[in-house]
Amino acid sequence: MADALISVLLEQLAKIAAQEAEKEIRLVVGVKKEVEKLKNKLQTVKAVLNDAEKRQVKEEAVKLWLEKLKDACYEMDDVVDEWNTAVIKLNIQKEEENAADITPVLKKKVCSFIPSPSCCFLQADKLDMRRDIAHKIKEINGKLNEIVTEKSTYGFELTRGPTLEEIERQKTTSFVDVSEICGRDKVSNYLVSILLGNCSEEERNFHVISLVGMGGIGKTTLAQLVYNNRVVQAYFDIKMWVCVSDPFDQCKVAIEILESIERQSPNMISFQILLEKICDKVRGKKFFLVLDDVWTDDHTKWEQLKNALKCGSHSSRIIVTTRKSKVAEMMESAKTVNLEVLSNEDCWLLFSKIAFFDRDVEQRRQLEDLGRQIVEKCKGLPLAAKTLGSLMRFKRSREEWKSILDNNLWEFEDVEKNLYAPLLLSYYDLSSPLRRCFSFCAVFPKDYVYSCDELVFIWMAQGYIKSKENMEIEIIARDYFENLAMRSFFQDFEKDKNDGKIKKCKMHDIVHDFALLMSKNECFTINSNIGLETDYKTTRHLQLEISKEAQFPKSIYSAKNLRTLLFVNESDYMLSTLFQHFRCLRILTLDCKYGGMLKELPDAVENFIHLRYLNLVNYCGDALPETICNLCNLQILNIEIGGTEFRKLPQRMDKLINLRHFNLDMKFDWFYVKFPRRFGRLTSLRTLNYFSVSGKDDNERCKLGELRNLNHLQGTLIINGLGSEVDACEAEKAQLKNKIGLHTLVLWFEEWDDEEIIREKDVLVLNALEPPPNLEYLKIGCYKGPTIFSNSIMSLTNLKKLDINFLCLEHLPPLGKLPFLESFRIECNDRLKKVGVEFMGIEGSKKEEKDDIIITVFPNLKSLIFFNLIEWEEWNGIGGEEEDCIRFTIMPHLQELSIGECLKLKSLPNFLRTTPLQELNMNNCTILKERYKRGIGEDWPKISHIPNIIIDYKYVQRDGQEL
Structure with a gap:
C-alpha cells in the first residue's frame, strides 16, 4: 500500500514544482530544492518497497519501518493537499474579482467565508502561510531522510515480482481421502454428469469446465473428488493432473501433461516439440485433464496448448480451478461453477471430524456448544473449518476453546499461517492501488452490504484510483471493483436487472478478517462500549457507532490523523466537538438513520479542508451552512433528507468546483428545494439526481438554463418547478x-390551484426540452397540456418505461412503434375519452408492397397501467383500419394489465385475446366489473383465458383456477 501512496505523492510533488514556477504562488526561497529532495528520496524508497512488503510478514523490524514510512507519507500528503487547496481557493477568488455579476457587497461576504489558509494569499499574512507550508515540507524531509538512512540496514533488494516467497504455494496432486470431504455430493454428481456427457448440450470441441471461488473454498478438493470417481476413471482413456499455479509457464505445464501420460519426465525442452508430442499422445482419445490453480488470464499463453489438445476426442474434458472469473472467460469455459460455501451442518461435520478425533463421547459433549459457535466463524469456508479443527484438536479445556471463540482469528499463529496463506497469494497478486482499495473495506463491519457506487466514490475520495488520460476516473474505479469481484474478494452479488452490473455485495467474514489483518492499526470498527481506553493514534479509517445511552469514547480524539469517519449516531451528540478534531478527514459520513435526527451541520465543517466525500443520512435541518461552500476539494455530496424542513441550498455552491456527484435523496420526486444562482458553473458534475427551478420573486433565482453546460451528467435527473416562470426559450437553453x-428523466411541472385548466404553455416547454436520445425511463408529472411530445416521442428509440400523470391529455401519444418500450403508466387524467389507433402509432398505415405485411405494435410492452382516467369511455383495437394486405401483431409480450378508478370505461379491446397476458387487475371500474363478472358477465369469455384475474383487489381467478 505504501507503493501506491508514494506514486500519488510523486505526481502531486511534480504539480507543486510546476505551480511554484508561477510568481504569484511561489513558495519561500529554497523550498523548491526541498521538494526535489523529497521526490528523490521517495523514488529511492519506492525501488525497494516490494521487497519490504514481502519481508514485513515475518520481520517485525521491517514492518515497523514500513509503518514509519507510511506515517511520513500520510503527513506529506496532507501538506501537499493543503498547498493545492490554497492554490484552488486563490483561483476561485481571482475569478470572483473578475466576475461582473458579483457585487462589491457579495465580494465582501464571500471573503468572510474563506478560511485563513487561502485568504492569506490576498492579505498581508500570506507570506506567513507560505512559510508555514515550507517549514512543514522541510520537517517531513528530515523525517524521510532518517527513514531512507535506516533503509540500508535491512539490505532490501530492488523491485521484483509481487509474489511473496515467504508464502509457499503448495503443490497439489490428485490424491485425496474421499471420506474426509463433506457437503459436495450434489455439485460433484453434477460435474460427473457433465464429464460423462450426460447433458443435453452438444459441443463441437471438448468441454472446459471452470470451478471458480475464493481461496480455501474447496475448488481443488472438489476437482480431486471428481478425478478419483471410479466411473470417471473408467470412462476416459487418459487422465492428467497439473498444478499450474503462478506464473503460468507454458513449457512447465506441457512437460507435466506429458509426465502424467508417460509416467516419466520427457527429455526435451522445445515448446514446439512438447506440443507435437502431446498432440500425438491424445490424438483421437478421450482424455480428462485437471488444470489446478490457474491464475493467468492472458489468452495467448493458453491458446497454443489448447490447440494441441484439440487433437483429442470431442468427448474429452478439462476442469480448471481458479479464483478469477476472468480466467474462466479466457478459457472459453462451456460451464462455470461458482463454488458456494458449505452449509452450517456440513461445516460442523468437517470441523468435528478433526477437532474431536480420538476423543470420547463425554469430552465431545462438554465442548460441542463452544465448537458450534466457533464453526459459525467459518461462515461455510472449508479451509477455515479444517484449520480451526486442527487448532482445537489438542486443546482440552473449555477455557482454551472459549479463548479461541472470543478472539480474532489472526491472533493465533497457526490460523494466520494456514488460513490466510491462500488469501495472501490473492492479495499480492493485486496491484498496489487495488490492495489499498481492498484493505480499506475493513473499516465496514462484518455482514455489511457494500454498495458498488459507495465504494467507487470513497476510493476516489481517498485518492486510491490511478488516473488515466482520456478515461473517466469513475470508470477506472468501477474496473477496480470488478477486478476485486472477479477475484472472489466479494460475494452474494445483487445485480442490476437492466445491464447486469453489480449493485451490491457482501464480503465473506474470513476475507473481512484478512482485510483487517492487512490494515491492522489503520482500520477500526467500534461502538461506544468497545475500546474506551484504546489508543487510536495510528488509526486512519474509523466506523463509530454510538447509541443514545452509550458513553462517548473520547479516546478516539487521539486519532488526529483520521482520514475516514463513518459516524453512526442516534442523536446529534458531540458533533460540534467532533468538528474541532480530525482536520485530515477525506471521508465523512454522519448517519442518524437509527431513530436519531441530524438537525444541523455546524459551521465548523469548513475546518475539513481536505474533505472529498460528505454523506449526510437523515438530515432534518432546513438548510446547509454557507461555510460548506469553502470545501473546494469536495467531490461527492450526498444528502438523505429526513423530513420536510429542508428547503434551500447554500448561496455560493458554485465555489465547489471539484464537485462531481451531488445526490439529494428525497421521499418524493416533487419535493421542492431552492437551488442557488450560478449553480451551472459546476461543470465537473457527473451526478445531479435533482434540480429545482426557483420562482419569480427570488432575486437569486436559479433558472432552468443553468443546466446548459452540465453535459457530463449521467444516470438520473429530476427537474422540479417547470411552472409559470419557465418558457420555451428557457427550456431550450437547458439543452x-x-x-x-442520462438514462432516467423526471419532469415535474408546477401544480396550480385550478386543476381543470389547460396550459398550452406546458406543451411548448415540454417540446422545447427535447429529452436526451439515450433515455430509458421518462416520467412526467403535473403536466396540463392537451398533447404530449407529438413530434419528438418517436426519437426516444431506447425508451423502456414511460409514466405520465396529472394530465389534461385529449389523445395519447403514438407509443406503439417504440421498439423497446416495456412499461407504460398513465394516471389522473380528466380529459381523455377514447384510446384508439393513435395510441398504437398505426394511424394512416398504408399498403407499400404487393405482398402481405405484418406490423408489430408495442413489440416489447410487458406492463400497461391506466389509473384514475375519470372520463375514459372507449378503448378500441384496430377495427376498420386493418386492410387485407396488412396484418397487425399487438403487444406480443404483454404480461400485466391494470385498470383502476376508470368508472366510465365500457369494455376491453378484442386484441387482448391474442396477447400472452398473465395478470389482469380491474379495481373500482363499475361497468367493467359487471361485464366481466366471472361466469355470468356477458364479456367473461373474452378474458377467461387469463391465468390471474383480480377485481376490486380480490382474486377471482388464480393460476387458472376459480377462487
Missing part, C-alpha cells in the same frame, strides 16, 4: 438533448 449520459 437536455446534449446530456447523452
Whole structure:
C-alpha cells in the first residue's frame, strides 16, 4: 500500500514544482530544492518497497519501518493537499474579482467565508502561510531522510515480482481421502454428469469446465473428488493432473501433461516439440485433464496448448480451478461453477471430524456448544473449518476453546499461517492501488452490504484510483471493483436487472478478517462500549457507532490523523466537538438513520479542508451552512433528507468546483428545494439526481438554463418547478438533448390551484426540452397540456418505461412503434375519452408492397397501467383500419394489465385475446366489473383465458383456477 501512496505523492510533488514556477504562488526561497529532495528520496524508497512488503510478514523490524514510512507519507500528503487547496481557493477568488455579476457587497461576504489558509494569499499574512507550508515540507524531509538512512540496514533488494516467497504455494496432486470431504455430493454428481456427457448440450470441441471461488473454498478438493470417481476413471482413456499455479509457464505445464501420460519426465525442452508430442499422445482419445490453480488470464499463453489438445476426442474434458472469473472467460469455459460455501451442518461435520478425533463421547459433549459457535466463524469456508479443527484438536479445556471463540482469528499463529496463506497469494497478486482499495473495506463491519457506487466514490475520495488520460476516473474505479469481484474478494452479488452490473455485495467474514489483518492499526470498527481506553493514534479509517445511552469514547480524539469517519449516531451528540478534531478527514459520513435526527451541520465543517466525500443520512435541518461552500476539494455530496424542513441550498455552491456527484435523496420526486444562482458553473458534475427551478420573486433565482453546460451528467435527473416562470426559450437553453449520459428523466411541472385548466404553455416547454436520445425511463408529472411530445416521442428509440400523470391529455401519444418500450403508466387524467389507433402509432398505415405485411405494435410492452382516467369511455383495437394486405401483431409480450378508478370505461379491446397476458387487475371500474363478472358477465369469455384475474383487489381467478 505504501507503493501506491508514494506514486500519488510523486505526481502531486511534480504539480507543486510546476505551480511554484508561477510568481504569484511561489513558495519561500529554497523550498523548491526541498521538494526535489523529497521526490528523490521517495523514488529511492519506492525501488525497494516490494521487497519490504514481502519481508514485513515475518520481520517485525521491517514492518515497523514500513509503518514509519507510511506515517511520513500520510503527513506529506496532507501538506501537499493543503498547498493545492490554497492554490484552488486563490483561483476561485481571482475569478470572483473578475466576475461582473458579483457585487462589491457579495465580494465582501464571500471573503468572510474563506478560511485563513487561502485568504492569506490576498492579505498581508500570506507570506506567513507560505512559510508555514515550507517549514512543514522541510520537517517531513528530515523525517524521510532518517527513514531512507535506516533503509540500508535491512539490505532490501530492488523491485521484483509481487509474489511473496515467504508464502509457499503448495503443490497439489490428485490424491485425496474421499471420506474426509463433506457437503459436495450434489455439485460433484453434477460435474460427473457433465464429464460423462450426460447433458443435453452438444459441443463441437471438448468441454472446459471452470470451478471458480475464493481461496480455501474447496475448488481443488472438489476437482480431486471428481478425478478419483471410479466411473470417471473408467470412462476416459487418459487422465492428467497439473498444478499450474503462478506464473503460468507454458513449457512447465506441457512437460507435466506429458509426465502424467508417460509416467516419466520427457527429455526435451522445445515448446514446439512438447506440443507435437502431446498432440500425438491424445490424438483421437478421450482424455480428462485437471488444470489446478490457474491464475493467468492472458489468452495467448493458453491458446497454443489448447490447440494441441484439440487433437483429442470431442468427448474429452478439462476442469480448471481458479479464483478469477476472468480466467474462466479466457478459457472459453462451456460451464462455470461458482463454488458456494458449505452449509452450517456440513461445516460442523468437517470441523468435528478433526477437532474431536480420538476423543470420547463425554469430552465431545462438554465442548460441542463452544465448537458450534466457533464453526459459525467459518461462515461455510472449508479451509477455515479444517484449520480451526486442527487448532482445537489438542486443546482440552473449555477455557482454551472459549479463548479461541472470543478472539480474532489472526491472533493465533497457526490460523494466520494456514488460513490466510491462500488469501495472501490473492492479495499480492493485486496491484498496489487495488490492495489499498481492498484493505480499506475493513473499516465496514462484518455482514455489511457494500454498495458498488459507495465504494467507487470513497476510493476516489481517498485518492486510491490511478488516473488515466482520456478515461473517466469513475470508470477506472468501477474496473477496480470488478477486478476485486472477479477475484472472489466479494460475494452474494445483487445485480442490476437492466445491464447486469453489480449493485451490491457482501464480503465473506474470513476475507473481512484478512482485510483487517492487512490494515491492522489503520482500520477500526467500534461502538461506544468497545475500546474506551484504546489508543487510536495510528488509526486512519474509523466506523463509530454510538447509541443514545452509550458513553462517548473520547479516546478516539487521539486519532488526529483520521482520514475516514463513518459516524453512526442516534442523536446529534458531540458533533460540534467532533468538528474541532480530525482536520485530515477525506471521508465523512454522519448517519442518524437509527431513530436519531441530524438537525444541523455546524459551521465548523469548513475546518475539513481536505474533505472529498460528505454523506449526510437523515438530515432534518432546513438548510446547509454557507461555510460548506469553502470545501473546494469536495467531490461527492450526498444528502438523505429526513423530513420536510429542508428547503434551500447554500448561496455560493458554485465555489465547489471539484464537485462531481451531488445526490439529494428525497421521499418524493416533487419535493421542492431552492437551488442557488450560478449553480451551472459546476461543470465537473457527473451526478445531479435533482434540480429545482426557483420562482419569480427570488432575486437569486436559479433558472432552468443553468443546466446548459452540465453535459457530463449521467444516470438520473429530476427537474422540479417547470411552472409559470419557465418558457420555451428557457427550456431550450437547458439543452437536455446534449446530456447523452442520462438514462432516467423526471419532469415535474408546477401544480396550480385550478386543476381543470389547460396550459398550452406546458406543451411548448415540454417540446422545447427535447429529452436526451439515450433515455430509458421518462416520467412526467403535473403536466396540463392537451398533447404530449407529438413530434419528438418517436426519437426516444431506447425508451423502456414511460409514466405520465396529472394530465389534461385529449389523445395519447403514438407509443406503439417504440421498439423497446416495456412499461407504460398513465394516471389522473380528466380529459381523455377514447384510446384508439393513435395510441398504437398505426394511424394512416398504408399498403407499400404487393405482398402481405405484418406490423408489430408495442413489440416489447410487458406492463400497461391506466389509473384514475375519470372520463375514459372507449378503448378500441384496430377495427376498420386493418386492410387485407396488412396484418397487425399487438403487444406480443404483454404480461400485466391494470385498470383502476376508470368508472366510465365500457369494455376491453378484442386484441387482448391474442396477447400472452398473465395478470389482469380491474379495481373500482363499475361497468367493467359487471361485464366481466366471472361466469355470468356477458364479456367473461373474452378474458377467461387469463391465468390471474383480480377485481376490486380480490382474486377471482388464480393460476387458472376459480377462487
